[in-house]
Amino acid sequence: MPVLKKSALDAYLKDRFGPTTVLLAYGPIGKETSGARYKQYGYGAPVRLTFRQNGKTRQAVLGTMSPGPFGHEHPSDRAQAMLWDYDCYGRLPKHIAALDVGAFTERGELMSVASAKEFFLLTQWSEGETYHRDLERLAAARTPTALDRKRTEALAGYLAGIHRVTHHDPDLYRRRLRELLGHGECIMGLTDSYPDRFAFITEDLLQRIEVACNEWRWRLRGQHARLSQVHGDFHPWNVLFRRGTDFSVLDRSRGEWGEPADDVTSMSINYLFFSLCRHGTLKGALEVVFRSFWETYLVRSRDREVLDATAPFFAFRGLVLASPLWYPKLTVAVRRKIFRFIENVLAVPRFDPADVNRYCE
Numbered sequence: 001m002p003v004l005k006k007s008a009l010d011a012y013l014k015d016r017f018g019p020t021t022v023l024l025a026y027g028p029i030g031k032e033t034s035g036a037r038y039k040q041y042g043y044g045a046p047v048r049l050t051f052r053q054n055g056k057t058r059q060a061v062l063g064t065m066s067p068g069p070f071g072h073e074h075p076s077d078r079a080q081a082m083l084w085d086y087d088c089y090g091r092l093p094k095h096i097a098a099l100d101v102g103a104f105t106e107r108g109e110l111m112s113v114a115s116a117k118e119f120f121l122l123t124q125w126s127e128g129e130t131y132h133r134d135l136e137r138l139a140a141a142r143t144p145t146a147l148d149r150k151r152t153e154a155l156a157g158y159l160a161g162i163h164r165v166t167h168h169d170p171d172l173y174r175r176r177l178r179e180l181l182g183h184g185e186c187i188m189g190l191t192d193s194y195p196d197r198f199a200f201i202t203e204d205l206l207q208r209i210e211v212a213c214n215e216w217r218w219r220l221r222g223q224h225a226r227l228s229q230v231h232g233d234f235h236p237w238n239v240l241f242r243r244g245t246d247f248s249v250l251d252r253s254r255g256e257w258g259e260p261a262d263d264v265t266s267m268s269i270n271y272l273f274f275s276l277c278r279h280g281t282l283k284g285a286l287e288v289v290f291r292s293f294w295e296t297y298l299v300r301s302r303d304r305e306v307l308d309a310t311a312p313f314f315a316f317r318g319l320v321l322a323s324p325l326w327y328p329k330l331t332v333a334v335r336r337k338i339f340r341f342i343e344n345v346l347a348v349p350r351f352d353p354a355d356v357n358r359y360c361e
Contacts, residue, residue: 004047005108012110016100016122017053024057025050048125059125060099064118069193071184075118079103081253082119088256089123092231093162095249097124126248128240131155135236135270139278141285144292147244152289153296154245155267160300163228163260170224176258177217180312185254187213187312190319198324199332201339209315212346216312220259223309230258234266235317260301261309268293269317272341272356276334282356294353310351318342 006023013021025032029048047062065078072078086101100122102110110120134151138144144152181187191206231238233253241247271290275282282290298304320326322338337360344359345351 008109009049012102013049013051017051020054022052023049024052026062029061049122061123061125063121063123064104069184070189073184077184079119082121085121085252088252091256092229092249092252094158094247095231095252096126098122099124126240126250128242128248130237131239131241131247132236132270132274134241135274135286138285138289139274144285144288148285148289149292150245151241151247152292154247155239156293156296157300158249159231159234159260159263159267160297160303163230163263163301163303165229166225167227167229167257168224169227169257172255172257173224173227173259174221176227176255177221177312179254180259180262180316181210181213181217183254187316187319190316190323193323193325195324200336201322205339209319209342209346212343213312213315216346220309220312223305226259226305226309227257228260229256230260231263231266232258234263236267236270259309259313260303261306261313264294264297264306265310265313266317268353269314269321272360273321273338276337276360277330280333280337281360290356291353307351307353308349311346311348314345314351315342 004026006026009026010023013023026047026049027033028045032048032050045064049060049062051058051060065072065081067073067078072081082101086098089095089098098121101119102122103119104110104117106117131151134148138148179186183189187210191210194201194206196203231249231252232255233251234249238250238252239247240250268290271286271293272282275284275286275290298306318338318341322330322335322342324330340361341356341359344361
């Protein structure tokens with residue numbers, strides 16, 4: 001891992017934003033320093049930069065990607081993700097802006113790609129709190145507040161809006177379904193990351209889920225008219241709320257175009273997850289916002305067919321939430337309910353939001 005040197009950052013900012021640019025502070029968010037170097041810097045840890053440009057103080061985030069088993073093993077894997085991010089962030093409404101893309105050399109300098117070893121992405125800084133804070137509070141509440149309802153409707157309405165932008169490319173729709181199953185970040189990458197056995201989770205169980213998801217891929221692959229603008233990783237940690245319903249989104253992933261069910265399941269399964277962790281079932285305030293989210297999306301998108309496409313996407317997100325790697329402290333009981341949800345949703349031809357608790361039985 002490189003040492004993030006102030007001199008290298010300073011030179012990069014001057015080259016990118018002009019010779020009068022001055023670096024004021026840098027480091028992991030909340031731990032910035034104005035010192036000569038930050039020795040604990042490593043790939044994968046976002047670093048906030050504060051600098052002065054033409055008399056104005058600005059902030060940006062320098063992001064990198066760690067090597068890892070989810071399709072990120074090779075430098076070219078990580079480069080592909082960073083280059084795609086820079087190209088596509090600016091085309092999604094409300095997404096933070098990508099300001100630059102570049103690379104680190106072996107000497108830790110930040111410069112153009114010709115002699116690159118690893119890539120970085122510079123993005124706009126945005127104030128706000130991630131939406132998961134709301135879900136933590138809602139888990140303990142009997143009813144949502146008026147603002148909670150408005151935020152839920154805003155998120156569902158946002159997805160309905162971006163999904164109205166469609167794209168005709170049958171081969172790309174099939175590729176996106178293929179990647180849902182076989183991409184290192186998706187279903188097979190996740191099943192490969194599970195231990196050979198963990199409590200009730202066996203290789204046989206994971207294999208059955210993979211087979212069922214592949215059957216769904218064949219069922220959906222002709223639905224290419226559904227190819228739409230998507231976020232691709234629309235979960236609570238990628239939504240920043242400020243006052244009221246004002247929000248930005250972060251870190252869209254894997255493709256500019258995809259199946260709308262990907263975004264809708266990514267957010268809605270988290271209402272279930274936070275409630276399962278607290279109550280063992282979907283109830284209280286989280287049940288109200290779960291149903292409101294789906295009702296709002298279905299009305300505003302006018303896309304009832306999304307209910308016919310959710311199953312493999314719910315399986316993908318469920319495998320993340322039940323993972324011993326990503327959520328090591330989760331109880332066996334909650335993991336079991338998530339797996340029941342996955343298997344039951346894969347077994348029915350159409351998802352019904354009213355049946356969520358039955359799917360967990």
